Amino acid sequence: MPDQTKDRIIDAAYRALVRQGYHETSMKDIAAEAGVAPGLAHYYFETKEDLLVAAIERGCEPAMRAWEQAGLNLMGPLPEDADPMAFARMGFELAKHELKAYAELFVLTFDMFGVGLHNPKIASAVRTFIDERRAFVARITQGVIAGMAEPPVASVDAIAASIWGSLHGIYLQKVMNPSFDADAAIDALSEMTMAFATGRRQPSSPVS
Amino acid sequence: MPDQTKDRIIDAAYRALVRQGYHETSMKDIAAEAGVAPGLAHYYFETKEDLLVAAIERGCEPAMRAWEQAGLNLMGPLPEDADPMAFARMGFELAKHELKAYAELFVLTFDMFGVGLHNPKIASAVRTFIDERRAFVARITQGVIAGMAEPPVASVDAIAASIWGSLHGIYLQKVMNPSFDADAAIDALSEMTMAFATGRRQPSSPVS
Amino acid sequence: MPDQTKDRIIDAAYRALVRQGYHETSMKDIAAEAGVAPGLAHYYFETKEDLLVAAIERGCEPAMRAWEQAGLNLMGPLPEDADPMAFARMGFELAKHELKAYAELFVLTFDMFGVGLHNPKIASAVRTFIDERRAFVARITQGVIAGMAEPPVASVDAIAASIWGSLHGIYLQKVMNPSFDADAAIDALSEMTMAFATGRRQPSSPVS
Amino acid sequence: MPDQTKDRIIDAAYRALVRQGYHETSMKDIAAEAGVAPGLAHYYFETKEDLLVAAIERGCEPAMRAWEQAGLNLMGPLPEDADPMAFARMGFELAKHELKAYAELFVLTFDMFGVGLHNPKIASAVRTFIDERRAFVARITQGVIAGMAEPPVASVDAIAASIWGSLHGIYLQKVMNPSFDADAAIDALSEMTMAFATGRRQPSSPVS
């Protein structure tokens, strides 16, 4: 029962955060959304920041699980017999999918990037978010590079950072402008990386 | 004298904004930074938002000018005899340079992205920022594509969106983590796009 | 305890309002008068207007109760055996009394009339005040008219409006000028209405 | 030319005052309405109060002139051969007329009554307004009383105060509620006073 209450508050915070944004969300708003007294949130969380960090982490979970499930043993090296290019293609498809499925998460994400710029606690949560997600990209990148005839000049990390950046830069454009065609941009990114990986241009063939 | 004061306030707003962030910057902070009475900022700007939009625009100017000067007649098509690949390479170098030269501008930028998510006036300024900067990338992209033996599947706009996204996704990582090696990421991006443009991998050879 | 505080704030608001007037009374003044923190008044009342409407209603209560008690079953028709003229005479005496007993209420009242001219929330409270009080006059008027040999040309409502107006026009003169002889004016009004009701001039014989 | 400017400012103040009310009208509003610089109003009037007193006086002029013209030699005693009852009837008609013709003036008036409660300068202007207008009523009352077979118990001043009060109490009801039937109330007042003056009920016969 007690932890259920804590969960209710975190969920309420996430919903309020997505709806209103960090600075427009008050502790009272969250308490009202959770259906508890205004003081209770401070029983579970010392400060507003602490609660919101928990809410961010909670909000990231489903998207992270999607990558984990897609990657199977992504945490270790890719399986010996796996096709790295297939993984890469799948990664881009997953990106297109998560942008649609978790649009609200990315609204929250870019809000938190802004907040984190001047708020160390949020900054730390944001950095964890970046690191974890970039790790997925790096894992796939590693596999792809291993399969390349001529290894690239750039390091795995640099390439992963570039691709992670592109993906989130595309998410950003979508979040700031709903009529932006994110799928086309991701397909373009896919086409470019595939050309890079194979040494020649080759159209990306979307799975879906 | 009058316009000097207005300028002083805008500059002070920019500095305060970069230092403290949108929500941590009060009108009184700005007035104090500008050395004027608290009420004066409201004489020149109806609302805090209006002032900050002006500050953002002011902050973007030098970076925009750098692109314009680099692009020569970038507003029209690239010159007949220009080498599009050289333009592209120069674009990436410019990106590396502006991230160092105007680091504070990008701090402000990502702050404003967050603010714009729930603030229409700022959102509009943010969209203008994105559109204008993406247009530079599109101009170069156009030239590069025109020179490709086999045209890409993706449209110019999609490719430009992808590259703009990558650049700003890289800036984001740098801004959130000063020890991030943005140059390496941009070089990786350059390498990938060059491979894509030429049909074979070719190391990017940084100008600087 | 909680409601006691709310009451304290309302009472403080009433006192501050009478002393300083609507526009010269700040929420901080009221909080100080009540001995509470500046923010607390907003815990109980969303806006200044809401608090002041409550204060006005609070201030009106004793005066309203005086009329209700004097009128016995004033809400229904006058009792069969009651002397309507006695009721009328009593009404004028009550008017003289309330002007002395609740002088501060009428200061507040005329302040609110002014505020209500350009403030819908206050206007609504003001109209309620007028309507309720005019209803008392109408009740008595009704009884008097019923007893007249020859019914007047004017309607009950018009007469009540005229008498209510006279009373409050007299209050106004008193409030604006403390040396104004309101009793004499009310006696004159009484004399006129009695002459009108009985068909011949007859000196009003004050009860007190 | 200079005085024209002062006049423009006074007129602008009157219009702004009627439209927005005393406390919602700023010096800047007035200056804008007059088409002059914000500082200029303070050249002609030391304070906001001073300007608004001038505006009130300006606004009263036409209504006062109407009474003066109607009363002919109203400043002295009524003419020997005049019919005082005709004067009285005309007074009530004039009241009905001025409420329609100068509705805005009475909006301003009741606003100023409220302001004057806590503002000595305005209070003084308000008292002058009351005194001057009550004098007209007293003049007519005097004539009517002189013609009565049996003089009333109440003094001329008390009766005039009562009638002035009734008129302005009726105006008040009209101003606070535009659907209020002020004509009917004034007719009722007329009927009552006529009954009082003649010793028997007699329907008021409106001139117009």
Added chain:
DNA sequence: TATGAATGAGCGTTCATTCAT
């Protein structure tokens, strides 16, 4: 006379946080 920039006190309101119950 006239301008309009500049001042600075003050306003209504918000809100993270505390704490007695």
Added chain:
DNA sequence: CATGAATGAACGCTCATTCAT
């Protein structure tokens, strides 16, 4: 665990007034 009253600092904004030009 949970409530919700209470605090007090801070915020964006307004405005009468002043004054150099």
